Amino acid sequence: MEVSSSELDYKSSIDAPQSGVIELQNIQKVYDTGTIQVKALRGVSLRVERGDFVAIMGASGSGKSTLMNILGCLDIPTKGRYFLDGVNVSSLSQNELAHIRNTKIGFVFQSYNLVPRTSALRNVELPLIYGSIKKKDRHKMAMKSLKSVGLGKFAYNLPSELSGGMQQRVTIARAIVTDPAMILADEPTGALDTVSSAMIMQIFCKLSLQGRTIVLITHEPEIAAFAKRVVEVRDGRVLSDRRIVEVSSPPPNVSPDLVDQLSGATKNMATSP
Numbered sequence: 001m002e003v004s005s006s007e008l009d010y011k012s013s014i015d016a017p018q019s020g021v022i023e024l025q026n027i028q029k030v031y032d033t034g035t036i037q038v039k040a041l042r043g044v045s046l047r048v049e050r051g052d053f054v055a056i057m058g059a060s061g062s063g064k065s066t067l068m069n070i071l072g073c074l075d076i077p078t079k080g081r082y083f084l085d086g087v088n089v090s091s092l093s094q095n096e097l098a099h100i101r102n103t104k105i106g107f108v109f110q111s112y113n114l115v116p117r118t119s120a121l122r123n124v125e126l127p128l129i130y131g132s133i134k135k136k137d138r139h140k141m142a143m144k145s146l147k148s149v150g151l152g153k154f155a156y157n158l159p160s161e162l163s164g165g166m167q168q169r170v171t172i173a174r175a176i177v178t179d180p181a182m183i184l185a186d187e188p189t190g191a192l193d194t195v196s197s198a199m200i201m202q203i204f205c206k207l208s209l210q211g212r213t214i215v216l217i218t219h220e221p222e223i224a225a226f227a228k229r230v231v232e233v234r235d236g237r238v239l240s241d242r243r244i245v246e247v248s249s250p251p252p253n254v255s256p257d258l259v260d261q262l263s264g265a266t267k268n269m270a271t272s273p
């Protein structure tokens, strides 16, 4: 079933709070294993403004992946409400959720999830094919996206011909090609060496400087140090929520060269709504 944007806009107009890109209201998630019930999230409320760069941290078992699955519309909460870009996604059907995932969220996973034996360019084009964009436009948009992560020259290489860091850059290009409301990254540097990790984090900083909204899940403090805000979860609850720099400021630890290079974008960001 096709879901039109206007249909979703209509649903959203009913009770969307005038707020950020993400608004979680008292989210609870209980896994019923048959014998016991596991309370993975015990009332998480969180609001993320447009242009923010948030790291979600927590020890193993604290509920990060559960939260990521809900934020990414891959799973639904047991209780509570979730608004994404003004749409109440807690009450949508599977088809509607798939549509939201494809149009509003850019995913970056630890394991890249690229289609093998398919060029980098074609991998980046895939979300546009589902979005029924014309072939010529798809090609242009995917190429632009690959160039923005420094991989223009590798457009026709297969994932297996690229290093881990380069493959992760392809997934970032794929995540941004649809111009999503939010980029959701789960341990994006988890499988990378230090040098590749540093480069990936500078790319996230670049996206942040361009005004994109980023939620990054990590258990590494060195990675969280690039975010503008750090939220810590423990036992399914928000333990702390620290603002490091203002939403309109560049992320901390961004390389000064990058700021210079993108100063135009940063200026625009300060004036955008």
Ligand SMILES: Nc1ncnc2c1ncn2[C@@H]1O[C@H](COP(=O)(O)OP(=O)(O)OP(=O)(O)O)[C@@H](O)[C@H]1O
Pocket (backbone or CB within 6 Å): 031, 032, 033, 038, 039, 040, 058, 059, 060, 061, 062, 063, 064, 065, 066, 067, 219
């Ligand atoms: N499908 C499931 N069925 C039952 N219990 C689950 C399921 N998924 C997660 N849990 C439980 O929910 C709690 C939170 O798990 P979650 O995977 O969200 O933690 P995490 O912070 O991502 O941990 P890690 O850092 O190890 O990935 C844990 O107690 C876990 O055992």
Ligand SMILES: [Mg+2]
Pocket (backbone or CB within 6 Å): 064, 065, 066
């Ligand atoms: Mg996890």
